[in-house]
Amino acid sequence: AQSVxxxxxxxxxxxxxxxxxxxxxxxxxxxxxxxxxxxPNQGLQLLLKYTSAATLVKGINGxxxxxxxxxxxxxxxxxxxxxSDAAEYFCAVSASSGxxxxxxxxxxGTLLTVNP
Amino acid sequence: xxxxxxTPKFRILKIGQSMTLQCTQDMNHNYMYWYRQDPGMGLKLIxxxxxxxxxxKGEVPNGYNVSRSTTEDFPLRLELAAPSQTSVYFCASxxxxxxxxxxxxxxxxxxxxx
Numbered sequence: 001a002q003s004v005x006x007x008x009x010x011x012x013x014x015x016x017x018x019x020x021x022x023x024x025x026x027x028x029x030x031x032x033x034x035x036x037x038x039x040p041n042q043g044l045q046l047l048l049k050y051t052s053a054a055t056l057v058k059g060i061n062g063x064x065x066x067x068x069x070x071x072x073x074x075x076x077x078x079x080x081x082x083x084s085d086a087a088e089y090f091c092a093v094s095a096s097s098g099x100x101x102x103x104x105x106x107x108x109g110t111l112l113t114v115n116p
Numbered sequence: 117x118x119x120x121x122x123t124p125k126f127r128i129l130k131i132g133q134s135m136t137l138q139c140t141q142d143m144n145h146n147y148m149y150w151y152r153q154d155p156g157m158g159l160k161l162i163x164x165x166x167x168x169x170x171x172x173k174g175e176v177p178n179g180y181n182v183s184r185s186t187t188e189d190f191p192l193r194l195e196l197a198a199p200s201q202t203s204v205y206f207c208a209s210x211x212x213x214x215x216x217x218x219x220x221x222x223x224x225x226x227x228x229x230x
Contacts, residue, residue, distance in 0.1 A: 009156060032216045034218060036221075041224075042223055042224075043120075043206055043221035043222050043223045043224050044159075044206065044208075044221040045221070046218045046220075049216070049218055051216040090158060090159070094216075103161060103164070103174070104159075104161075104219060106158040106159040107158055108156055108157055108158040109156070109158055
């Protein structure tokens with residue numbers, strides 16, 4: 001079984017400040033991990049994904065995430081927040097390697113607010 | 117290339133009515149999914165399909181039905197709408213069943229049952 005916990009349902013930062021959105025996962029096998037972003041009234045869009053090639057993953061719009069196996073974490077960061085980053089962010093896990101496991105398990109989401 | 121499209125965007129139903137949420141993808145993906153999104157709850161998988169003619173239940177299938185007659189289309193049917201089905205519904209697709217594949221999402225259908 002796999003699960004995702006996103007710490008903080010709502011994070012508020014000032015424009016230009018560091019963005020840190022936390023994600024911890026549970027998986028009995030090495031996982032694949034994803035961060036999706038959802039802008040208001042839109043579908044989900046992939047920000048980045050971890051597929052075991054490198055522990056530091058760079059995504060779109062200046063976001064990056066680091067896979068830490070010892071901490072079972074995959075936190076999302078951005079050095080300097082922009083107003084356009086205001087959205088809801090979802091962390092998701094999929095079981096890995098070998099056979100097919102196509103089901104994504106999503107966290108409950110973190111709403112990011114950026115203040116001017 | 118439109119990706120994943122969903123219709124309608126919004127719908128209000130009365131209790132007991134039925135409706136079909138349409139989903140079409142033009143990426144030739146074999147795998148398709150239906151999720152519902154409730155505030156503060158993330159996304160829950162309703163049904164999924166691994167190819168034309170093959171569907172299976174997800175985490176929350178009660179009150180819904182699906183069919184997959186073509187690769188492109190994956191409609192979701194609500195037979196007897198209930199207030200508990202008020203939600204935002206997302207359709208998604210992926211090229212294969214491999215765990216490293218991302219899923220591509222449609223824009224969603226916002227459904228209210230009164």
